[in-house]
Amino acid sequence: QHQAMKHRLYTLIFPMDIYRNRVLLGMKKRGFGQNKLNGFGGKVEADESVAQGASRELCEESGLSPTEEPEKCGLLLFYFENDPVAMEVHVFITRSFAGQPQETDEMRPEWFDIREMPFEHMWADDPSWWPYVLDGKLFVGRFWFKADMVTITRQELAQVGS
Numbered sequence: 001q002h003q004a005m006k007h008r009l010y011t012l013i014f015p016m017d018i019y020r021n022r023v024l025l026g027m028k029k030r031g032f033g034q035n036k037l038n039g040f041g042g043k044v045e046a047d048e049s050v051a052q053g054a055s056r057e058l059c060e061e062s063g064l065s066p067t068e069e070p071e072k073c074g075l076l077l078f079y080f081e082n083d084p085v086a087m088e089v090h091v092f093i094t095r096s097f098a099g100q101p102q103e104t105d106e107m108r109p110e111w112f113d114i115r116e117m118p119f120e121h122m123w124a125d126d127p128s129w130w131p132y133v134l135d136g137k138l139f140v141g142r143f144w145f146k147a148d149m150v151t152i153t154r155q156e157l158a159q160v161g162s
């Protein structure tokens with residue numbers, strides 16, 4: 001019968017400075033996605049909500065702490081050749097946060113103009129869904145990657161909900 005696919009839960013959060021049309025990205029200094037610019041995030045712990053996990057990771061990785069519940073933007077599902085576990089990435093933005101961006105062991109934070117995103121240094125799927133984040137349209141995106149984690153063999157992207 002049908003073998004259910006396992007999903008591992010992740011968060012991805014983007015601090016937005018709406019007054020200056022900027023988004024904070026982090027240059028990953030080690031581990032998964034090393035040398036890529038990305039939002040902040042990671043795995044969700046057992047004792048926290050997905051939104052709490054996003055806030056925790058942002059604080060740990062950038063020094064910024066959200067002062068309101070992060071806003072849900074969308075859901076990304078990533079599938080990899082020869083890997084039975086998919087990544088289920090819950091995407092958030094936060095417009096209200098305390099602190100100044102700090103470089104950490106994990107990340108070197110840097111502000112970017114939201115209309116000049118450094119996609120050449122980001123994950124290959126990002127240009128597909130980033131416009132939905134900017135338009136405030138809730139989205140679900142599914143991306144199938146080859147083992148190189150760069151080549152996308154199939155993708156689906158839809159606006160959903162309200």
Ligand SMILES: CSc1nc2ncnc(N)c2[nH]1
Pocket residue numbers: 012033038039078089123124125126145149
């Ligand atoms: C492995 S495919 C992938 N694309 C991504 N985009 C943005 N943040 C991530 N963590 C991503 N992972």
